[in-house]
Amino acid sequence: MGYTLIGAVRSRAFRVMWMLEELGLEYEHVDAAPRSEEVTRISPAGKVPVLVADGVPITDSVAIMTYLADRHAALTFAPGTLDRARQDSLTHMILDEFDATLWTAAKHSFVLPEEHRVPAIKDSLQWEFARAQRSLVARMAEDGPFLMGDTMTIADILLAHCGGWAINAKFPITEPRLRDHIAMMRDRPAFHRAMGA
Numbered sequence: 001m002g003y004t005l006i007g008a009v010r011s012r013a014f015r016v017m018w019m020l021e022e023l024g025l026e027y028e029h030v031d032a033a034p035r036s037e038e039v040t041r042i043s044p045a046g047k048v049p050v051l052v053a054d055g056v057p058i059t060d061s062v063a064i065m066t067y068l069a070d071r072h073a074a075l076t077f078a079p080g081t082l083d084r085a086r087q088d089s090l091t092h093m094i095l096d097e098f099d100a101t102l103w104t105a106a107k108h109s110f111v112l113p114e115e116h117r118v119p120a121i122k123d124s125l126q127w128e129f130a131r132a133q134r135s136l137v138a139r140m141a142e143d144g145p146f147l148m149g150d151t152m153t154i155a156d157i158l159l160a161h162c163g164g165w166a167i168n169a170k171f172p173i174t175e176p177r178l179r180d181h182i183a184m185m186r187d188r189p190a191f192h193r194a195m196g197a
Contacts, residue, residue, distance in 0.1 A: 002026075002027075002028075002053075002054065003020065003025060003026070003027040003028070003051060003052065003053055004027065004028045004029075004030060004051070004052040005017055005020065005027050005028070005029050005030070005049060005050075005051050005052075006030045006032050006038060006039055006042065006043075006048060006049060006050040006051075006052070007030075007031075007032060007034075007039075007048030007049035007050065008031055008032065008033055008048065009031065009194075009195070011034070011048050011049065012048065012049055012061040012161075013048050013049035013061070014161060014194060014195075015049075015061045015062075015065060015157055015158060015161045016049050016051060016061055016064050016065060016068070017029065017194040018157055018161070018190055018191055018194040019065050019068055019069075019075065019154065019157055020068070020194075021190035021191075021193045021194045022074075022075060022152075022157070022188070022190040023068065023072050023074055023075070025068075025072070032048065033048075034046055034047055034048050042057045043057055043059050045059070047059060047060075049061055049064060051064045051067075051068075053067070053071075062091060062095055062154070062158065065154040065157065065158070066091075066154065069153075069154050075152060075153050075154050075157070076153055076154060077148075077151070077153065083148070083151075086148065087148060087153045087154075087155055090136075090139065090147055090148070090153075090155040091153075091154060091155045091158060093132075093135070093136065093139070094136070094155060094158050094159050094162060095158065097128075097129075097132035097135070097136070098129070098132055098136075098158075098159065098162040098166070099158070099162055101125050101128050101129050101132065101171075102129075102162060102165050102166060102169055102171065104121070104125055105121075105122055105125045105169055105171070106169065108121050108122065109122075109169075125171075126171055126172075129166065129171050130172070130174050133173065133174055133175040133178055134175065136159075136175075136178065137175045137177050137178060140177060140181075145181075145184060146181075147159065147181070156181070156185055157185070159178070159181065159182070159185070160181070160182050160185035160186055160191075163178065163181075163182035163185075163186075164182070164186065
C-alpha cells in the first residue's frame with residue numbers, strides 16, 4: 001500500500017501529513033497549491049489535500065484522516081461504538097465551529113476577490129470562535145491529556161491544527177485547557193517531523 005499526499009504544508013494537508021507521521025507510515029509528499037495542475041489532474045475540484053491511496057484519490061482532510069484511522073486501526077475508536085460516536089461528534093463540532101469559522105475569516109481576508117469581502121464579519125467570527133471554545137471545553141474529558149481522556153484521536157490533531165491556524169489568524173485561544181492541549185499536541189515529535197517535510 002502506497003500513499004501520495006498532495007497539498008501545501010501550510011494548508012489542511014498538514015493535518016493529514018501529521019497523522020501519517022503519527023502512524024509511522026511512509027508517503028510521498030507533493031507540495032502543490034490548490035487548483036494547480038498537479039491537483040486538478042487528480043481532483044478536478046482543485047482542492048487540497050488529496051491523498052492517493054493505492055491509486056485512488058481521496059479528498060477532504062477529515063475524510064482522509066478517518067480513512068487512515070480506520071484502515072490502520074489507530075487514532076480512533078472502533079466504528080459502531082459509543083466512543084466512536086463521541087469521537088465523531090467532537091470531530092464534526094471542531095470542523096463546524098472552529099475550521100469553518102477560521103475558513104470564513106480567511107475568505108474575507110484574502111481568498112475572495114476584494115469586492116466580495118466583508119471585513120466587518122471578523123468581529124462576529126471572533127465572538128463565535130470564543131463561544132465555540134467554551135462549548136468544546138465543556139465536552140472535553142476530565143481525565144487524561146486528550147479530548148477523550150487517555151486516547152488520542154483524529155479530533156486531537158484537528159483541534160491542534162485549527163489552534164495553530166487561529167493563532168496565525170489572530171483569533172485568540174481564550175480557554176486555558178485548549179491552550180494547554182494545543183501546546184501539548186504541537187510538542188509531539190510527529191508534529192515536528194511533519195513541519196520539516
